[in-house]
Amino acid sequence: MMIFSVPTFDGKHNLIKGGSWISTGNETIRESRYAFRRHFYQQAGFRYIESNTKISQDFNAYETDELISQYLEFHYGDEYFGVPNYPKACVEIIFKLLGDNNPCRRALDIGCAVGRSSFELARQFDFVDAVDFSTRFIRNALNLRTYGEVKYADLRLSDKVNNIELTQGDACNLKDKYNNYDLVFAGNLIDRLYEPKKFLTEMAKRINIGGLLVIASPYTWLEAYTQKEQWLGGFKQNGENLTTYDGLERLLSAHFEAVSEPQDVPFVIRETARKFQHTVAQLSVWRRCA
Numbered sequence: 001m002m003i004f005s006v007p008t009f010d011g012k013h014n015l016i017k018g019g020s021w022i023s024t025g026n027e028t029i030r031e032s033r034y035a036f037r038r039h040f041y042q043q044a045g046f047r048y049i050e051s052n053t054k055i056s057q058d059f060n061a062y063e064t065d066e067l068i069s070q071y072l073e074f075h076y077g078d079e080y081f082g083v084p085n086y087p088k089a090c091v092e093i094i095f096k097l098l099g100d101n102n103p104c105r106r107a108l109d110i111g112c113a114v115g116r117s118s119f120e121l122a123r124q125f126d127f128v129d130a131v132d133f134s135t136r137f138i139r140n141a142l143n144l145r146t147y148g149e150v151k152y153a154d155l156r157l158s159d160k161v162n163n164i165e166l167t168q169g170d171a172c173n174l175k176d177k178y179n180n181y182d183l184v185f186a187g188n189l190i191d192r193l194y195e196p197k198k199f200l201t202e203m204a205k206r207i208n209i210g211g212l213l214v215i216a217s218p219y220t221w222l223e224a225y226t227q228k229e230q231w232l233g234g235f236k237q238n239g240e241n242l243t244t245y246d247g248l249e250r251l252l253s254a255h256f257e258a259v260s261e262p263q264d265v266p267f268v269i270r271e272t273a274r275k276f277q278h279t280v281a282q283l284s285v286w287r288r289c290a
């Protein structure tokens with residue numbers, strides 16, 4: 001605020017925000033401000049613009065306050081009905097599988113939401129790329145990195161959390177720089193992607209030979225997220241049921257082999273104070289062999 005406008009903040013002046021068609025110079029810009037006593041006649045109005053183009057407003061459920069608080073609770077809140085914290089449990093399974101011989105240099109946590117699995121992966125990996133489509137999720141994960149120790153006393157983030165790069169990005173349209181990984185973890189992501197086949201097909205060029213692709217998902221395919229022709233399973237083909245695991249195997253077999261039998265990992269999401277969603281995801285591990 002310019003010092004000469006201070007006297008106009010006196011309850012006797014009105015403020016006009018933005019220039020009008022009659023303004024000149026830098027007074028035409030929308031940042032310009034005019035304070036006038038109420039009896040002065042001024043050029044003020046609205047510009048009304050109409051367009052023939054149909055306006056479509058895309059709605060991302062993962063940007064809403066409701067989903068943000070649900071996922072903060074899911075990743076960092078209490079455990080319910082004795083079911084362990086899901087992102088933490090998935091990473092514990094991964095660490096057991098890795099053993100001593102696998103390098104732990106670079107990991108990608110794709111669809112990381114508010115970041116719990118990324119923080120857990122950083123305990124063992126030198127560097128973690130954490131990517132999610134939702135800017136608000138990423139912003140919350142960044143805040144947690146800064147203030148998490150204060151808000152969630154028992155989180156005890158690894159001192160390597162600064163080796164995590166949290167970025168907004170699209171799993172189906174990832175930049176080339178996302179490559180050279182020893183591990184890619186996709187937790188509850190594939191059945192929320194608009195092009196899961198493209199995402200999976202590209203994994204071979206992003207994971208090192210010998211590196212792991214870990215996919216955990218309850219395979220809840222919904223047309224609201226994924227068009228039916230993109231579903232990996234959950235339908236009949238030539239009269240036979242095709243499971244999502246079969247679909248994964250088919251799609252990945254050119255470059256990956258299954259490391260072990262897939263395993264169930266349960267999770268509980270608290271939807272409201274008195275309503276909980278109890279689901280069982282399947283976690284499968286694939287090693288890049290070609």
Ligand SMILES: C[S@@+](CC[C@H](N)C(=O)[O-])C[C@H]1O[C@@H](n2cnc3c(N)ncnc32)[C@H](O)[C@@H]1O
Pocket residue numbers: 062074087110111112113114131132133134137169170171172186187188189192193194
């Ligand atoms: C069901 S949540 C799972 C989040 C987390 N991995 C977990 O297990 O709790 C799905 C996540 O995928 C993200 N997502 C959806 N489509 C995506 C895309 N195309 N690229 C990156 N992330 C995506 C959503 O924003 C959301 O954070």
